[in-house]
Each structure stands twice: as structure tokens, then as C-alpha cells.
Amino acid sequence: MPATNTIQRCQPLLGTFVEITLTGARSEAKLHEQAGKAFEMIRSVQRMMSFHDTDSDVSRLNRCGHVAPLQVHPWTYHVLEQAVQLSRETEGAFDITVAPRLVRSGLLPRHTQVSSLVEAGRWEDIALLGGRAVSFRQPLQVDLGGIAKGFAVDKAVEYLSTLGLSGAIVNAGGDMRVLGQADSRVAIRDPRDPHRVAVPAVMLRPALATSAAYFVKAASGLQKASAIMHPRTGKPMKSNLSVSVFAKTCIEADALTKAVLLAPQKLWNQVLAARDSVALLLTKQGEQVMFPV
Amino acid sequence: MRRRALIKKFAPALLLAPGGVHAQVYLSREQARQILLPGKTATQVAVHLSKDERKEIEKASDVKVETRDLDAWKGKDGSWLIFDTVMGRYEAIDIAVAIDSDGETKGVEILTYREMYGYEVRSPKWRKQFHGKSADSKLKVNKDISNISGATISSKGITAGVKRLVHTWEIVLRKL
Structure with missing residues (x-):
């Protein structure tokens, strides 16, 4: 051995x-090789689901998903299914179609003309047709930034x-x-001071995933914006x-952080319990609250 | 200018914090070479960027060139391995970038990541406030907690650094 x-x-x-x-009974060289392959899984997810990469499934859908159904990779299909399911459960609070507003605030790059950024589309307009085929009932732009990162982590861990x-x-x-x-231990960053860690957790x-309404600055530099948009008002959330x-x-952890930040509180317990998940909220006053309660 | 601003920003924290900057070391230079140029012999090449070359790289990449001397190694097949340091908003990061003989980026590895946390984690008072059921009894005080969850830290600084090096290859290294 x-x-x-x-x-x-x-x-x-x-x-x-x-x-x-990675920890295992094998040489460091072998562990490095296996880590390299796990990074490769993450790179595959990035290539499929990147909003920035014009060849990704996401960019193809955003260009012409409203024209005709498109075949996507089974992984992309799975992530879209999970996203739509969570939109349904949160009554639309979690919504991957808010991309145009992110583009406008400078948090995502602009591929197309401003005039073609139609904002009317919502998650209900995503049609998952089976057999990996997806279409949009009207022009819209999806962004899997709030869910694909967790999925990429899952793919690496599965390997x-x-x-x-x-x-x-x-x-x-x-x-x-x-x-x-x-019984692994982690630390969670302080919402009041993001370059410090505040809370240790088991x-x-x-x-585990953490989302907060701080940290991201709009490209315009004039106003602090956050990457979490409130779907009803279309405005960035500003609370600490x-x-x-x-x-x-991790796909559940990643998506549920946004669901909790965005959905009405009365839905939290149900959405979390349906996935056997636990949420830990840190407020700017330094309070720590756990859900479901 | 930017570096000075950073030092100014962090100086008070450095004075107060017994741990100071937390440096996470991932790979030595030799390990990075084995991963990025596997099985290849590489020799160090002294590359000094002239004022004109720096200007040209800055123009092409839209990224400021801070250092005049490259820490660069060339493999027998024409690939390059470059060691560099990138300043993020709150951290200094040592990276290794492999570029093949066609100018394609073949890999980017983080060697060392330094940031302003670490001192909290070492304090026993901080460690006592663990969340969760079975934590306190099993807490190993000497074990470092390196995994941190929080809103995502952007790796934009690395992207800019890699872009600068790809243009450095285009303008300088490909002719060497």
C-alpha cells in the first residue's frame, strides 16, 4: 500500500x-494527474454554459432559441431543467432569464445590439421539449451563472x-x-467586510454555497451593483x-442561495426542505439565522 | 501606483493582525513545470522587454506591463512556460502559464495566493463560535481551515495577466 x-x-x-x-494512498504525481482531469470536467461545463463564450450552448440558445428548437448537451439540458423547476417552486423569484438586465448594468458582456435585447421573456418561456431539444417561446437571454458553477463542482466530484x-x-x-x-470545517466570509472571514461552520x-448582495461593482463604476437582480423590480439587490x-x-446549494435571497420568506422552508437543505443567513447586524425553522 | 494604494489600504490591518497575510501555496515552480511541460526539458531564457516592446504589448493587450524582465523557460518543442505575479484587487497571485509553439495557452496554474484573511481563523475565540451540531467537541485547533465560502471572488486579474503574456509571446517570444 x-x-x-x-x-x-x-x-x-x-x-x-x-x-x-485530494487525499489518497497514491503518489503525488498520480494525484496531480487526477486533479488535472477533474479540472478538465469543470472546463467542459464552462465551455457549454458560459454566457461569455459565443460557441457555448447558452450563447447558441440566446441567439436563436426563439427561432427554432436547438439540441443542447445533456448536461446543459439537466441544468435548464433544474433551473426551471426551481423557478416554478419559488413562483418565479429564481429566474435565469434576467440576463438582459445584467448586460445593461455591465455585469455581463454584450454580444448583440441593444435593440435586440428583449426583456419580456421569462422562465415560463423556456420550453424543454425532451430529447435534449430546447426552444424559447419568445426572444430571451438565459444566464446559468447562478447555477452552473455548482453543477461544475458536482461533475468534478462525481469523477x-x-x-x-x-x-x-x-x-x-x-x-x-x-x-x-x-465533519469538515469551513469558514464563511463576513457580509460586512468581504475580505475577512466571519463565521466558522461545519x-x-x-x-455548500454562499451568495450575497455585495462584492460586485458595476462596470459603470458609478453605482454599486450586485449580480443578484430582483426579478420583480429588475433592480440589483443592495442589502448586506x-x-x-x-x-x-452543489448545484442545489448554488441555486438555493439565490432562491432564498430572492423568494418571499414564506417559501423558504418548503423549498429548502424539499431538497433536504439548510440555509444559514448572516445579516449586516451580525445576526446568524438558520432555516428551515 | 496601484501597489502603493494597496499597501496603504492594508498597512493598518497588517499592524494589527498577528497572522497578517495568509499565503496559500499550491505548487512549487518545479511542480508547475512538471504539470505544464510534462516530460519536456526546458531552459531558462533571459528576456528583457524594451520600452518599445512594453508599449506594443500594452497597446495590443490593453493591460499594463509592470515588469521588464520575464521569468521565462523555453521547451525544446518551442513551447514556453512563464512565471508571473498578478495583482488582484485584494491579493497578489503567483501564476505559471504555458504557451505552445502556436501561441495557444495550454494551461494556467496558481502557485501562491496571498490574501488578507487567516488571522481570524487562528484565533481561539473565533474557533469557539462554530456552527453545527458536533463541531465543538471534535475541533482540532491546530488544523487550519483553508476552505472559505463567500460571494465569488473574481479571477479577472488572472485573465488580464494571461492576455498580457499571450501578446508578449506574439510580440517578443515567438521570434526567440
């Missing part, structure tokens, strides 16, 4: 820093789970999932609240 080794790697992917930590490792952690800029390490589920969600999978 070879000695147990641990390695830690970090690559810039998904617009953030993706860190992979790593086949290798007989004693432990693995994939952390994509705060969206993370652990493998085989019960991983109540294998996956952060939401962390512990879930079985």
Missing part, C-alpha cells in the same frame, strides 16, 4: 478560483468519487463540495445579507 498523500491545486476557471484538494480517494474537496470560489470527509451536508446553503449537491 503506497503512502497517503495530499495535494492542493488551484486554477482560474468559471470566472473565479477553483481549488481542488473524483470513482477513484477510491480517501478525501476530496472542490471549491469554486466558495461553491464547494466535499467527498468522504465527515459542513452540515456535502455541498449573505446566504449560505448546505445541500447534498
Whole structure:
């Protein structure tokens, strides 16, 4: 039996820093090779679901999904299904079709003319036709930024789970999932001061994600904007609240943080319990609240 | 200018914080070379960027060139490995970038990431406030907590750094 080794790697992917930590009874060189393959899974998800990459499934759909049905990769189809399902459960509070407003505020790049950015489309206009075919009932732009990062983490962890490792952690800029390490500890950033960590936490589920309405500055520089848009008003949310969600999978944790930030509070318990998830809210006053209650 | 502003911003925190900057080391230079140029022999090439070359790179990449001397290695097949440091908004990051003989980026690895956290995590008072059921009894105080969850930190600074190096290859390295 070879000695147990641990390695830690970090690559810039998904617009953030993706860190992979592996522990296993094999050489460091082997662990590095396996980490490399896990990064490759994340790169595949990035290629399919990037809003920035003009060849991605997402960009193809945004260009002509309203003209004719398009075939997408099964992974993209799965993520769209999950997103629409969560939109339904949150009565539209979670909505991946708010991209035009993100483009206008400078948080996403502009591929097309301003005049073609139709904002009327909503999540109900996404038609999942089966057999990987997707169409839009009217012109709209989807952005999977609020859910694909978690999915990418899941894909990397699924691959790593086949290798007989004693432990693995994939952390994509705060969206993370652990493998085989019960009682792992993490730290959550302070919503009042994002370059400090405020709260230590135990991983109540294998996956954790945190979203907050701070941190992102609009390209215009005039006004602080956040990447979380309120779907009803179309305006960026400005509160100093952060939401962390512990879930079985990272796609759920990632999406549920946005759902909790955006949905009316009366829906939280139900949406979280349906996925056996736990939310930890940190407020600007320094309060820490857990849901479901 | 930017560096000075950063030091100014962090100086008070550095004085107060017993841990100061937290540096996360991922790879040594040699490990990065083995990952990015596997099985290839590489030799260091002294590359000094002239004023004109720096101007040209800045114009082509729209990214400021801060250093005049490149820390660059050339493989026998014409690929390059460049070690560089990128300043993010709140952190300094050492990176290694591999560029093949066609000027394509073949890989980017983070070697060291420094940021202003770490001192809180080492404080016993901070560690006592753990959330969750079974935590306190099993807490190992000596074990560092390196995984942090929070709103996503942008890696835009790296993207800009890689863009600058790709144009540096185009303008300078491909002719060497």
C-alpha cells in the first residue's frame, strides 16, 4: 500500500478560483494527474454554459432559441431543467432569464445590439421539449451563472468519487463540495467586510454555497451593483445579507442561495426542505439565522 | 501606483493582525513545470522587454506591463512556460502559464495566493463560535481551515495577466 498523500491545486476557471484538494494512498504525481482531469470536467461545463463564450450552448440558445428548437448537451439540458423547476417552486423569484438586465448594468458582456435585447421573456418561456431539444417561446437571454458553477463542482466530484480517494474537496470560489470527509470545517466570509472571514461552520451536508448582495461593482463604476437582480423590480439587490446553503449537491446549494435571497420568506422552508437543505443567513447586524425553522 | 494604494489600504490591518497575510501555496515552480511541460526539458531564457516592446504589448493587450524582465523557460518543442505575479484587487497571485509553439495557452496554474484573511481563523475565540451540531467537541485547533465560502471572488486579474503574456509571446517570444 503506497503512502497517503495530499495535494492542493488551484486554477482560474468559471470566472473565479477553483481549488481542488485530494487525499489518497497514491503518489503525488498520480494525484496531480487526477486533479488535472477533474479540472478538465469543470472546463467542459464552462465551455457549454458560459454566457461569455459565443460557441457555448447558452450563447447558441440566446441567439436563436426563439427561432427554432436547438439540441443542447445533456448536461446543459439537466441544468435548464433544474433551473426551471426551481423557478416554478419559488413562483418565479429564481429566474435565469434576467440576463438582459445584467448586460445593461455591465455585469455581463454584450454580444448583440441593444435593440435586440428583449426583456419580456421569462422562465415560463423556456420550453424543454425532451430529447435534449430546447426552444424559447419568445426572444430571451438565459444566464446559468447562478447555477452552473455548482453543477461544475458536482461533475468534478462525481469523477473524483470513482477513484477510491480517501478525501476530496472542490471549491469554486466558495461553491464547494466535499467527498468522504465527515465533519469538515469551513469558514464563511463576513457580509460586512468581504475580505475577512466571519463565521466558522461545519459542513452540515456535502455541498455548500454562499451568495450575497455585495462584492460586485458595476462596470459603470458609478453605482454599486450586485449580480443578484430582483426579478420583480429588475433592480440589483443592495442589502448586506449573505446566504449560505448546505445541500447534498452543489448545484442545489448554488441555486438555493439565490432562491432564498430572492423568494418571499414564506417559501423558504418548503423549498429548502424539499431538497433536504439548510440555509444559514448572516445579516449586516451580525445576526446568524438558520432555516428551515 | 496601484501597489502603493494597496499597501496603504492594508498597512493598518497588517499592524494589527498577528497572522497578517495568509499565503496559500499550491505548487512549487518545479511542480508547475512538471504539470505544464510534462516530460519536456526546458531552459531558462533571459528576456528583457524594451520600452518599445512594453508599449506594443500594452497597446495590443490593453493591460499594463509592470515588469521588464520575464521569468521565462523555453521547451525544446518551442513551447514556453512563464512565471508571473498578478495583482488582484485584494491579493497578489503567483501564476505559471504555458504557451505552445502556436501561441495557444495550454494551461494556467496558481502557485501562491496571498490574501488578507487567516488571522481570524487562528484565533481561539473565533474557533469557539462554530456552527453545527458536533463541531465543538471534535475541533482540532491546530488544523487550519483553508476552505472559505463567500460571494465569488473574481479571477479577472488572472485573465488580464494571461492576455498580457499571450501578446508578449506574439510580440517578443515567438521570434526567440
